[in-house]
Amino acid sequence: MSDLLDRLPYARFLGLQATTEDGVLTVTMPFADHLIGDPMLPALHGGSTAALLEFTAMAQLALTYPALKLPRPINVTIAYLRSGRPVAVQARARISKAGRRVANVLAEAWQDDPSQPIASLTAHFLMADNN
Amino acid sequence: MSFDLNDILPQLANGSAHTHALGFVLEGRDEDRIRLRVPWREDLVGDPDTGVLSSGLVTALLDHVGGMAVWIAAKQFVPIATLDLRVDYMRAAHPRRDLIAEARCYRLTHSIAFVRAWAFEDSPDDPAAAAQSAYIVDSRAGRPAGANLRPSA
Numbered sequence: 001m002s003d004l005l006d007r008l009p010y011a012r013f014l015g016l017q018a019t020t021e022d023g024v025l026t027v028t029m030p031f032a033d034h035l036i037g038d039p040m041l042p043a044l045h046g047g048s049t050a051a052l053l054e055f056t057a058m059a060q061l062a063l064t065y066p067a068l069k070l071p072r073p074i075n076v077t078i079a080y081l082r083s084g085r086p087v088a089v090q091a092r093a094r095i096s097k098a099g100r101r102v103a104n105v106l107a108e109a110w111q112d113d114p115s116q117p118i119a120s121l122t123a124h125f126l127m128a129d130n131n
Numbered sequence: 132m133s134f135d136l137n138d139i140l141p142q143l144a145n146g147s148a149h150t151h152a153l154g155f156v157l158e159g160r161d162e163d164r165i166r167l168r169v170p171w172r173e174d175l176v177g178d179p180d181t182g183v184l185s186s187g188l189v190t191a192l193l194d195h196v197g198g199m200a201v202w203i204a205a206k207q208f209v210p211i212a213t214l215d216l217r218v219d220y221m222r223a224a225h226p227r228r229d230l231i232a233e234a235r236c237y238r239l240t241h242s243i244a245f246v247r248a249w250a251f252e253d254s255p256d257d258p259a260a261a262a263q264s265a266y267i268v269d270s271r272a273g274r275p276a277g278a279n280l281r282p283s284a
Contacts, residue, residue: 007179008176008177008178008179008185009173009174009175009176009177009179009185010174010175010176010177010184010185010187010188011185012174013152013174013175014187033148034148034149034151034152035148035149036147036148036149037147037148037149037150037195038147038210039147039148040210040271040276040277041271041274041276041277041278041279042277042279042280043212043279044149045147045149045150045191045194045195046191046194046212046213046216047149047153047187047188047190047191047192047194047195048149048191050187050190050191050194050216051185051187051188051190051191052187054186054187054190055187070178072220072223073186073220074219074220075217075218075219075220076186076190076217076218076220077215077216077217077218078190078213078215078216078217079214079215080212080213080214080215080216083212083270083279085279085280086279086280
């Protein structure tokens, strides 16, 4: 499954790495200077965390439903819960509903402690590939 | 010390490591509306089969242009943090084309700013994506520079 993210240029730009255990993907975004949005604190740019969450949701859908290839997002909502410190971020997604046309996916991103997420995502994806 | 916000808008567009790496540039300001451009680049593509910019990049662009609209509304640079951000992807962006994002802060309180933003190639009348977002104003709230370098509480 890490092959999917390896194939996508923007996922490579973010340095995303995926591992799978029992069908559940964990995606890691290792810290890199080019992810910083606030140099004073310093803090990760919210856009990099949002993209990590979106790729995690997309890759989890593609893993669970291989026929989808590259699921297309309809919309995403990101809540920023804590500022992202200059260390690695991890993310995991859960498919809460996958119908014939639309899937709803939830994802969370954290740094040291999964119970202290830095951001969460709710997203809808198109299940049909030919739209 | 004070400086004209207009003079620092180009730096606010791409002065951080992330926005610099993404190649954001200030496209212009028209009263309370602000525009950013992200020039198309191979490494910012979401799907290599189509050459379309990644939706995650569009999210980053809309997040950042929204923050710039907050500074315009506040008439100064203040530390802000995105509280939440919703993006509708109405259509795929056009392959191998730059994207422009425009944002407007339509309500600013002491603590929260409310923003809407759009991303398009040519005209905001034909948007590829639209965003609705809220930002915390003065987000550092007394935290000193380097606060995030300490272990988390």
